[in-house]
Amino acid sequence: MTTIDMNPIQTSKGWNIGLWVVQALLAAIFLMAGATKLMSGSAELVAMGMGWAENAPLLLIKFIGFAEIAGALGMILPSVTRIMPHLTKMAAVGLAVIMVLAAGLHITRGEFEVVPMNVILFALAGLVIWGRKNKAPIAPRA
Template identity: 45%
Template sequence: MNVVLWIIAALLAAAFLGAGAMKLIQPKEKLAASGLAWTEDFTAGQIKTIGALEVLGAIGLILPAVLDVLPILVPVAAAGLAVTMIGAVVVHVRRGEGPGAVPAAVLLVLSLVVAWGRFGPYAF
């Protein structure tokens, strides 16, 4: 199960690093034009904050365990990303974007699995 948790954490880290970097680098208008309609409901600063949280969460999923420095931060990062994805699911559902909530829900479940595994039976 330890290997499975590492694989899930690596996939989550890649997904959140990419998504967060995109939100940090691209302007709000470009994000909206590329299909992220939810950005219309948020200010540019809020979108940048979400992106920064995703990038920090991605780093927190891997780096503390690899460096063996405060590995408790791995499940904390996973739990934080789960909270972020709860917000994403709520936003998509409120906007009537049911299918748009599916990727966020999948990331939510995977984040919860890592948080459960690393807080619980497979802690470092």
């Protein structure tokens, strides 16, 4: 009896390692950024150079922090545990959306020097989405 491989994508070891590095980098960046927003008040964030926090509602700042931490955890945990690893791609989508919104905010405030970092983080999240779908998908635990 022959079995048919339902996953015709050949996983490349190099792609897998590279994607893990990108996932870890995104997780570290967003974990720190989210924790900073959750643990700091508006005045502290402004003092750290986040001028946008001055006029933002505190609940919005905390929500953004929570979303960044959730995205950071989603970059790692579903793939490591292989429990619903497709959630890693969804976490990357969420982080990409956050970066689009952040870039829009910074552009409207004239803070153009921050936008390149938003673009880079958006691109890295996009790489995880594409890579985990096409180059090195992670199979769910059997």
